[in-house]
Amino acid sequence: MESKVGRPRSERAREAVLHAVDDLLVEVGYAAVTMKGIAERAGVSRQTVYRWWSTKAEILFEASAADAEEELAVPPTGDTLGDLTTYLQALINFLANTHAGAAYRALIGEAQHDPEVAQLLAGKDILGDSARTVLARATPDHDLDDASARLIGPVFFAIMSGRGPSRLDPQELARRFLA
Amino acid sequence: MESKVGRPRSERAREAVLHAVDDLLVEVGYAAVTMKGIAERAGVSRQTVYRWWSTKAEILFEASAADAEEELAVPPTGDTLGDLTTYLQALINFLANTHAGAAYRALIGEAQHDPEVAQLLAGKDILGDSARTVLARATPDHDLDDASARLIGPVFFAIMSGRGPSRLDPQELARRFLA
Amino acid sequence: MESKVGRPRSERAREAVLHAVDDLLVEVGYAAVTMKGIAERAGVSRQTVYRWWSTKAEILFEASAADAEEELAVPPTGDTLGDLTTYLQALINFLANTHAGAAYRALIGEAQHDPEVAQLLAGKDILGDSARTVLARATPDHDLDDASARLIGPVFFAIMSGRGPSRLDPQELARRFLA
Amino acid sequence: MESKVGRPRSERAREAVLHAVDDLLVEVGYAAVTMKGIAERAGVSRQTVYRWWSTKAEILFEASAADAEEELAVPPTGDTLGDLTTYLQALINFLANTHAGAAYRALIGEAQHDPEVAQLLAGKDILGDSARTVLARATPDHDLDDASARLIGPVFFAIMSGRGPSRLDPQELARRFLA
DNA sequence: CCATAAGCGAGACGGTACGTCACGTCTTTGG
DNA sequence: CCAAAGACGTGACGTACCGTCTCGCTTATGG
CATH class of the missing domain: 1.10.10.60 (Homeodomain-like)
Structure with missing residues (x-):
């Protein structure tokens, strides 16, 4: 209050x-x-x-959280493959090309060695939440945590490890995910 | 000279x-x-x-690179599923439980906002190399970059995003990768 | 108004x-x-x-002025040496042992480098006034300012300079003053 | 070392x-x-x-101590009254008109409410030392502490209390001191 | 009896100095 | 030429208090 x-x-x-x-x-x-x-x-x-x-991480998180959620929201169309492809495309774009995405990558980086930042991010798992939302209506898979890691992981690793988004094919990734 | x-x-x-x-x-x-x-x-x-x-990142990289490579080397047994499972198990252990892994996560974090660290890591892609080595003898897949991202990604994301290694099942991930 | x-x-x-x-x-x-x-x-x-x-000095002055005047008032007895001795004893006790005295020393200290505090103290010369009151009925000396400085000075210096009140003998000082 | x-x-x-x-x-x-x-x-x-x-007081003390000692040194002439008069004149001038004197007044002021400054000044009693030096060769009085307080006190009080040096007569004060 | 006026508490505001820390560089002695 | 020691200028850290400012509320006076 x-x-x-x-x-x-x-x-x-x-x-x-x-x-x-x-x-x-x-x-x-x-x-x-x-x-x-x-x-x-x-x-x-x-x-x-x-x-x-308390910290610049907190400010950055507050400044980018809203943008991030909006960026990663995908309206359902009924086409599962299409929705996943659209989501992965949005994810690639978010992480690689937006301000909020850069902020988010920086925060995840800090979280690797700063427990306070880790806790901050743990409070609101923007990437995981967005993936779970898409997956909940797309698949019968009930372990959404597991599924979201498999969906996000390849994109996340490719961009975080520095090889860049250029060789990522969202449709191909979505197809393999559903296989 | x-x-x-x-x-x-x-x-x-x-x-x-x-x-x-x-x-x-x-x-x-x-x-x-x-x-x-x-x-x-x-x-x-x-x-x-x-x-x-020049920087603590350089020292840390030099101090942990050798450990990292050793930790992620998996001897071939001829059993593809087994090799991939062993590799993923080693990867999980490396990232989540070893000093070198903690250093590596920290460096990847720094690389998100420090171009010099990014370049340092780009010079020797320890994770990608180890995955490609395992994949080269395990699959007919010729796009090893792509395949390595799909292999490493889920584990990498799960640990980097802070949800921890506890719910990761390397054999299940290897099976799905080969599907 | x-x-x-x-x-x-x-x-x-x-x-x-x-x-x-x-x-x-x-x-x-x-x-x-x-x-x-x-x-x-x-x-x-x-x-x-x-x-x-406006300042803490003002508050302190208002808080301690009344106490100070009371502390330094010596009733006349007709015995000049006795009155001066009593006054000096009161002065020693005031400066060295009372709250109001501590406040007064602090204010005089501030006045050395803060003109506003100096002006505040100039408005009401508590020490000088008390000495002049005692001297007016004790001596034929008509330069009361001068006489008050000679009366107060030794005690004031001994305490302000940090050597403490212990070695001060009010009666001896009074006797020498009258010599 | x-x-x-x-x-x-x-x-x-x-x-x-x-x-x-x-x-x-x-x-x-x-x-x-x-x-x-x-x-x-x-x-x-x-x-x-x-x-x-550690503090500005320390710097100020170091910056003004040498000046102060020099300012207050009076060469002996054999004429007791003359030497004391010269000394008191020097003291008045030092406290009222010099930079080092202003610094010294400020430090004594601070010492009234800052124990560290008090200790700093206790380590080197510039005023007392200078008076004792002059008194040692001028009088048979063996309690130099006491005598120095009586010598310095009136001047010290007149200036510190804000009434200023204008009405001080060093020769008259010296004469009364010797009486 | 209600409008006006000032005092009150709470607490956020822009400032400025505090004393500390790590940075990366520079300057000395000595191997 | 390298190593150690350690002082140097730089600049951010997080805290404290400064004096001012909005708030909503509480007393008073006086029409």
Whole structure:
């Protein structure tokens, strides 16, 4: 429950920070994004940033989660192969070409050696959720965790390992998944 | 060509650094490993560390690459399903349970936002190479890049995304891969 | 001119602030007394503190001035040496052992580098006034400023310079003053 | 014992800091002197300032102690009244008109509420020492502490309490001291 | 009796200095 | 020429307090 007393949180400041972190990620890269830099870019005091977020990972997550979910939502058409293909295409595009995707890759990277970031991501499994949503209406397979790892894995590995998305064929991957 | 004059590089210092980085990775985690800390732990001057390596990623890569290759080498038995299962089991163990695996996950994470680390990893694709070696003698599939992504991907995603190795069944994954 | 309309100033808040600053001075020392700390200790909003006082020096002065005057008032007995001795004893005790004295020393210290505090103290010369009062009825000396400096000075210096009150002998000082 | 290895301390940095603190004291006043400001003014890193001094009080003390001692040294002439008068004149001038004197007043002020500053000053009692030196050759009085307090006190109080040096007559004070 | 006015608490805001840490470089002694 | 030691400038860290600002609520006075 939010307090009713005291000066209310500035929506302007909140948005400025989220936009700033997004801009900075693109301009200077994740490693060079700093809390100080975010504050200055947003025209907000450092204290205000710390008041609402503990780490740059938290800000980045809040800034990209909504985009990510939207990007990975695929409307059902009844055509299973088509839906999976569309989903994989969206996934490839998200991870390889969007700001939110770059943020997401950076966060997963940080999570490998920062438990707090790992916990942050564990709270909302955007990739897994999107895959499970698509799979729930596409297959009789009831172990959705397992199935989602098999669906996402090849794309995820190809992009995260640095070989890039160019040789990925979503339709072929979808076909093999259903085989 | 290496210079013949002057004091030769100290082999003692080199090994001390590599051991130090390995120890520190276990003790304090990747994020808390610093060049300063490595130098102090190794009993070596900071300048000496910088003389031979640019970043902690380089040291870590050098320190863990050999371990990684050994860990992922699977002797051929002629049994395709068995070999793939053994390989996936080794891969799961490597990524989830070994020091070298933790280092490798950290490096892949860094590579998402640090081009120098990305290039470092691109120079020696340990995961892909190991998979291709196993696949070359196991399947008629000639697109080994594609096949390796499909083989490694599910395991890689499951572990990197934080859901852990516990629910992974290497034999089931190998069977589905061959289907 | 004070306004007649609106909510009147809270006497409760005023007293709470003065008590808080007194308590804090004893507990954490002058340097660690902050406007924020005073407000919290008094159970009063920071705004309210700022509404009535500009600095912690002002609050401290208001909180200790009355105590100081009382502490340094010496009733005349007709015995000049006795009165001066009594006064010097009171002065030693005030500066070295009382809360108000500690506050006063702190304020004089601040006044050395803060013109506003200097002006605050200039408005009411508590030490000088008390000495002049005693001297006016004790000596034919008509330059009371001069005489008060000679009377107070040795005690003041001994305590302010950190050597402490232990070796001060008020009667001996009084005798020498009258010589 | 100082280490012989490693880069030696920069004399240039040391002097720049001492000059900076002196300049700043005059320009902005003690309260507004900050470690950050000193570093910037000296063209030196903050880290370097902290490496050699803990507080601005320490820097100020080091910067002004030598000046202070020089300022308060009075050559003996054999004329007791004359020497004391000269000394008191020098004391008045030091406390009221010199940079080092302003620094010294500020430090004594801080010492009233900062135990570390108090200890710093206790280590070298510049005022007391100078008075004792003059008194040792001027009077048969063997309690030099006591005598120095009586000598310095009136001047010290007059200046510290804010009434200023204008009405002080060193010869008259010396005469009364000897009476 | 209700409108106006000021005081009150709470708490967010933009600032600025704090003292610490690691960075990568530079400068010395000594092998 | 290399190694060690360690000081250097740089710049981000997270915290504290500064003094100001909005809020909604509480008292008072006076039409």
